[in-house]
Amino acid sequence: MLEIYACFAENSRGRRHAEAPAPTRNDFQRDRDRIVHSTAFRRLVYKTQVFLNHEGDLFRTRLTHSLEVAQLGRSIARALGLNEDLVEAVALAHDLGHTPFGHAGQDALNECMQAFGGFEHNLQSLRVVDQLEERYPDFDGLNLTFETREGILKHCARRNALLIEAQEPGGVAKRFLDGTQPSLEAQLCNLADAIAYNAHDIDDGVRSGLLSLSQMAEVPLFERYKVLTLQQHPSLEDASKSRRLLYETIRRMLSDQVYDVIETTRSNLLLHAPRHADQARLAGPLVAFGEPMAEQVQVMKSFLLKHLYRHPQVMETTIQAQVVVRELFSAYLSSPQEMSSDFAAREETPRAVADYIAGMTDRFAAREHERLTGRRLLA
Numbered sequence: 271m272l273e274i275y276a277c278f279a280e281n282s283r284g285r286r287h288a289e290a291p292a293p294t295r296n297d298f299q300r301d302r303d304r305i306v307h308s309t310a311f312r313r314l315v316y317k318t319q320v321f322l323n324h325e326g327d328l329f330r331t332r333l334t335h336s337l338e339v340a341q342l343g344r345s346i347a348r349a350l351g352l353n354e355d356l357v358e359a360v361a362l363a364h365d366l367g368h369t370p371f372g373h374a375g376q377d378a379l380n381e382c383m384q385a386f387g388g389f390e391h392n393l394q395s396l397r398v399v400d401q402l403e404e405r406y407p408d409f410d411g412l413n414l415t416f417e418t419r420e421g422i423l424k425h426c427a428r429r430n431a432l433l434i435e436a437q438e439p440g441g442v443a444k445r446f447l448d449g450t451q452p453s454l455e456a457q458l459c460n461l462a463d464a465i466a467y468n469a470h471d472i473d474d475g476v477r478s479g480l481l482s483l484s485q486m487a488e489v490p491l492f493e494r495y496k497v498l499t500l501q502q503h504p505s506l507e508d509a510s511k512s513r514r515l516l517y518e519t520i521r522r523m524l525s526d527q528v529y530d531v532i533e534t535t536r537s538n539l540l541l542h543a544p545r546h547a548d549q550a551r552l553a554g555p556l557v558a559f560g561e562p563m564a565e566q567v568q569v570m571k572s573f574l575l576k577h578l579y580r581h582p583q584v585m586e587t588t589i590q591a592q593v594v595v596r597e598l599f600s601a602y603l604s605s606p607q608e609m610s611s612d613f614a615a616r617e618e619t620p621r622a623v624a625d626y627i628a629g630m631t632d633r634f635a636a637r638e639h640e641r642l643t644g645r646r647l648l649a
Contacts, residue, residue: 271351272352272353273350273351273352274544274545274546275351275352275454275539275545275546275547275549275550276351276352276353276454276455277298277352277353277417277453277454277547278353278547279296279297279298279299279353279355279356280296281547282297282298282415282416282417283416283417284415284416285297285414285415285416286400286409286413286438287408287409287413289413296355297415298353298355298356298359298415298418299355301355301356301359301363301412301414301415301418302355302358302359302362304405304412304413304414305359305362305363305366305412305414306362307405308366308398308399308403308405308412309403309405310366310367310398310402310403310629311333311336311362311366313629313630313631314331314332314333314336314368315331315332315333315334315631316331316631316632316633316634317331317332317333317365317368317369317370317372318331318332318370318371318372318374318591318632319331319332319334319335319372319467319470319471319474329477329478330470330471330473330474332365332368332372334470335365335466335467335470336361336362336363336364336365337362338466339361339362339459339462339463339466340357340358340361340362340462342462342465342466342524342528343357343358343360343361343458343462344357344358344361345528346458346461346462346528346532347455347458349532350454350458350532350535350536350539350557352454352455352458353455356418356421356453356455357455357458357459357462359414359421360418360421360422360455360459361459361462361463363395363399363414363418363421363422364392364421364422364459364463365391365395366395366398366422367391367392367393367394367396367397367398367628368391368394368395368628369389369391369595369627369628369630370591370595370627370630370632370634370635371588371592371594371632371635372591374587374588374591374595375591375592375595375627375635376389376391377592378591378592378595378596378599379595379599379624379627379628381596382595382596382599382600382624383599383620383621385620386620386621386624387430388430389624389628390425390426390427390430391628392422392423392424392425392426393426393430394624394625395422395423396422396423397625398411398629399411399412399414399418399419399422400412400419402625402629416442417453417455417456419442420445420452420453421452421453421455421456421459423442423443424456424459424460424463426443426446428446428447430443431443431444431446431447432447435447445551450551450552451550451551451552451553451554451556452551453547453550454535454547454550454557457555457556457557457558458531458535458557460557461531461557461558461559464567465524465527465528465531468567468570468571468574469520469523469524471574471578472486472492472516472520472574473516473517473520475574475577475578476516480577480578480581480583480584481577481578483496483512483516485577488573489569489573491523491566491567491569491570492519492520492523492570495519495520495523495526496515496519498522499515499518499519500515503515503518506518526563527559527563527567530559530560530563531557533560534558534559534560534563535556535557535558538553538556538558539556542556544556587648590647590648591648593647594635594636594639594648595627595635597639597642597643598635598638598639598642599623599624599627601642601643602623602626602627603619603620603623606619606622606623609622609623609626610626613625613626632648636648
């Protein structure tokens with residue numbers, strides 16, 4: 271049962287283009303279904319999380335990450351009485367605008383686009399659902415509800431917020447200008463995103479050999495749950511069971527982060543007592559970690575940044591991936607006809623190039639780079 275501070279589908283601020291309601295689904299369920307059936311969602315299976323798609327079949331991709339965020343989000347939403355359908359829609363769509371090669375690709379594309387307005391993957395996700403998907407006869411994009419679109423736009427530079435606000439007064443970018451918050455469901459997705467990627471990046475890092483269980487002792491949050499696991503299951507000390515030890519430690523760590531969010535958010539809601547969803551937006555961030563957990567999570571993020579994301583092997587691949595993106599951008603900008611015809615025909619060539627590259631999977635980008643330059647950088 272939804273609490274009074276949840277977003278109710280029947281109270282949605284609606285879609286950009288009016289549509290008759292679906293007979294068997296509410297508006298947020300309809301959003302979720304449109305996202306799942308979109309081309310951009312399918313592409314996420316071949317887009318990098320940390321490790322490039324070709325580096326191993328079992329490493330997370332943007333698709334599996336999005337599914338894990340949705341699962342965590344729904345579990346927390348259920349406990350808090352928030353709208354699970356809206357949480358699921360936002361979680362599944364939050365990375366639709368991500369470039370190939372993860373943040374390396376995003377940074378390179380942003381660098382290429384500096385003279386043309388820059389590039390932000392959250393803003394690109396909104397472009398995907400508002401403009402770039404071509405599935406319906408009466409409008410571009412997926413025509414999602416305001417609430418789902420608001421949740422997708424997790425971050426937005428002020429200059430871009432001003433541009434969006436000029437086109438859509440009082441719309442999804444307004445909160446970046448007036449300092450208010452998104453819905454509680456959107457706030458929840460932001461935290462579920464962080465919980466998911468910290469946990470699975472540790473898993474993938476250890477699986478890859480770039481991190482070790484002994485090295486993870488530097489992370490107090492992880493080490494505490496590892497010690498508890500070994501106290502209850504001493505047989506996991508056996509090296510042959512190290513994977514079970516890793517999984518159980520991550521499970522406990524992840525679960526306690528979820529419980530911490532639920533407890534802290536309930537306390538915040540009791541303190542501020544919002545009477546409806548719009549009032550909750552005025553109270554500051556309400557869906558949150560408690561301070562002790564937030565500090566421990568930050569230590570874990572710093573560890574991952576130093577030892578995984580900036581590991582020499584990851585950095586080597588990152589540098590090559592950024593070269594691929596930069597050289598693709600240069601090639602398409604000088605010869606737009608090398609892109610597919612619908613992108614080549616667009617008037618704003620730099621933005622068309624950015625849209626085209628951002629929509630690529632890792633392997634398509636690598637193949638295109640080899641086709642255009644004659645060089646294979648990513649085997």
